[in-house]
Amino acid sequence: MVSKLMKGLVYASSVFTFGMLGYLVIYILINGVRFLTPSLFSWQYSTSNVSMMPALMTTLMVVAGTLLIATPIGVFTGFYLVDYADRKNPVVRAVGMATDTLAGIPSIIYGLFGMLFFVIFLEFQFSLIAGILTVTIMSLPVIIRATEEALIATGMPIRQASYALGAGKLRTLFKVVLPVAMPGILSGVILATGRIVGETAALMFTLGTATNLPGSLFASGRTLSLHMYILSQEGRHVNEAYATAVVLLVFVLVINALSTLVSKRLAGGGK
Amino acid sequence: MSRTNKITVRDLKLWYGDFEALHGVDLDIYEKEITAFIGPSGCGKSTLIKTLNRMNDLVENCRIEGTVELDGKDIYSRKVELNNLRKRVGMVFQQPNPFPKSIYDNIAFGPRTHGIKNKSELDEIVEKSLKQAAIWDEVKDHLDRNALSISGGQQQRICIARALAVEPEVLLMDEPTSALDPISTSKIEDLVSELKNEYTIVMVTHNMQQASRISDRTAFFLNGNIIEQDETRKIFTNPSETETDNYISGRFG
Ligand SMILES: Nc1ncnc2c1ncn2[C@@H]1O[C@H](COP(=O)(O)OP(=O)(O)OP(=O)(O)O)[C@@H](O)[C@H]1O
Numbered sequence: 001m002v003s004k005l006m007k008g009l010v011y012a013s014s015v016f017t018f019g020m021l022g023y024l025v026i027y028i029l030i031n032g033v034r035f036l037t038p039s040l041f042s043w044q045y046s047t048s049n050v051s052m053m054p055a056l057m058t059t060l061m062v063v064a065g066t067l068l069i070a071t072p073i074g075v076f077t078g079f080y081l082v083d084y085a086d087r088k089n090p091v092v093r094a095v096g097m098a099t100d101t102l103a104g105i106p107s108i109i110y111g112l113f114g115m116l117f118f119v120i121f122l123e124f125q126f127s128l129i130a131g132i133l134t135v136t137i138m139s140l141p142v143i144i145r146a147t148e149e150a151l152i153a154t155g156m157p158i159r160q161a162s163y164a165l166g167a168g169k170l171r172t173l174f175k176v177v178l179p180v181a182m183p184g185i186l187s188g189v190i191l192a193t194g195r196i197v198g199e200t201a202a203l204m205f206t207l208g209t210a211t212n213l214p215g216s217l218f219a220s221g222r223t224l225s226l227h228m229y230i231l232s233q234e235g236r237h238v239n240e241a242y243a244t245a246v247v248l249l250v251f252v253l254v255i256n257a258l259s260t261l262v263s264k265r266l267a268g269g270g271k
Numbered sequence: 272m273s274r275t276n277k278i279t280v281r282d283l284k285l286w287y288g289d290f291e292a293l294h295g296v297d298l299d300i301y302e303k304e305i306t307a308f309i310g311p312s313g314c315g316k317s318t319l320i321k322t323l324n325r326m327n328d329l330v331e332n333c334r335i336e337g338t339v340e341l342d343g344k345d346i347y348s349r350k351v352e353l354n355n356l357r358k359r360v361g362m363v364f365q366q367p368n369p370f371p372k373s374i375y376d377n378i379a380f381g382p383r384t385h386g387i388k389n390k391s392e393l394d395e396i397v398e399k400s401l402k403q404a405a406i407w408d409e410v411k412d413h414l415d416r417n418a419l420s421i422s423g424g425q426q427q428r429i430c431i432a433r434a435l436a437v438e439p440e441v442l443l444m445d446e447p448t449s450a451l452d453p454i455s456t457s458k459i460e461d462l463v464s465e466l467k468n469e470y471t472i473v474m475v476t477h478n479m480q481q482a483s484r485i486s487d488r489t490a491f492f493l494n495g496n497i498i499e500q501d502e503t504r505k506i507f508t509n510p511s512e513t514e515t516d517n518y519i520s521g522r523f524g
């Protein structure tokens with residue numbers, strides 16, 4: 001009886017969740033698609049066309065820059081924590097704890113930290129580099145955790161098999177463990193990408209909100225989310241904000257689909 | 272009968288943290304013979320077999336005293352190159368643990384590790400090892416298949432082939448058939464009996480028939496000690512120690 005009730009509840013809530021998601025998507029599509037005009041994609045932003053093109057490009061730049069820094073650092077930290085570190089070492093425990101804590105901090109805090117440290121203290125001003133470094137710190141825990149989980153999930157047996165054949169630690173890690181863990185690590189990286197694309201609070205006070213494409217690492221810009229946020233906040237371009245939302249939505253859905261695809265292949269045992 | 276000592280263990284003590292799992296064990300393993308380890312659960316069979324290729328180095332807080340010699344040389348000496356030791360003393364585990372790679376890449380992994388790159392040379396090693404492990408005929412037409420896609424018994428023979436591919440001198444097997452069905456088990460028993468012409472084999476088993484069928488010598492373990500080691504025939508028909516007798520005749524363990 002109770003289990004039937006539970007089943008019903010679970011079923012109802014999943015229908016509700018799915019319904020809400022569907023409603024949201026359809027609502028945005030209906031309100032946005034018809035305002036997707038070519039002028040919204042012109043290379044030059046002006047107050048009359050409110051083009052999202054510079055923001056779209058800036059988003060790609062921020063994502064690329066962040067992944068370029070965060071992926072190697074995050075993946076190697078994950079490697080270190082799982083396969084090299086002595087778990088009782090206080091430094092290692094501190095790294096693990098820092099990772100967990102970083103993961104739970106609201107993004108506005110990252111924004112404030114980025115502003116105080118990169119923008120003001122290091123005098124980067126509102127700039128691409130300040131934005132990238134800030135969201136790098138934000139993405140690290142995601143990538144580290146995904147790497148750790150993927151590495152742990154590979155298990156001891158294949159490591160033992162490799163060691164027993166006379167393979168050293170590095171060879172075991174790169175030739176045996178990494179290929180198996182790769183999909184898990186990748187889906188972590190994709191998850192981090194999703195976070196970056198959707199981020200506003202951490203970027204507002206670091207990347208800034210300049211409307212044009214940043215000409216250098218030290219120039220300000222705005223990402224798509226930020227652009228949309230500002231458009232709807234200003235209230236004069238609500239339709240264009242919806243149109244922008246359509247593009248952002250497509251972006252995020254593509255990223256999610258990618259991540260699902262990758263983790264499906266992970267579940268399939270690689271290869 | 273003239274026999275050569277391949278591995279000599281003397282007064283070996285082993286601790287996991289504060290727990291002493293082996294209390295000063297002496298053991299002789301002779302060249303090109305099958306030595307079986309028998310004894311009740313938790314008596315230290317796996318612990319001892321792991322010291323022979325230093326897999327216990329991977330266990331945190333594990334410490335040993337005493338000596339283990341391979342061909343008269345201490346394998347725990349500083350001068351020993353660990354990867355080379357493990358090339359000479361191969362291991363097959365209780366659960367088949369093939370890499371999630373193709374059958375070919377599983378077998379070629381060891382030789383590649385030790386520097387063989389030439390494709391035709393690798394092809395030869397793969398074929399030879401699979402034949403030695405009596406699984407060539409079953410897999411020769413799909414060497415590119417994922418090794419996880421074949422049956423457990425086949426996987427275990429792949430693991431044996433993989434271990435043989437680095438041309439070890441000693442093969443350690445910790446209950447290699449306990450996870451397998453009777454048919455796979457008897458295939459592996461035949462295979463092991465065949466392999467002793469070329470290799471020195473140490474095998475842990477819970478299966479008395481298996482030990483008496485295929486091993487030349489048997490060591491009986493109890494609570495971290497070796498109570499008795501002798502010719503298998505002697506252990507199973509006329510053991511010197513009453514504990515051995517009790518265990519063999521199924522009175523405990
Ligand atoms: N990594 C470890 N840490 C602590 N204690 C261990 C560890 N491995 C084994 N032991 C203990 O050492 C003793 C011997 O274990 P071992 O695995 O060698 O027994 P075994 O004879 O192989 O038993 P089985 O027949 O069940 O495989 C047991 O008491 C076991 O609990």
Ligand SMILES: [Mg+2]
Nearest residue numbers: 316317318445
């Ligand atoms: Mg055991």
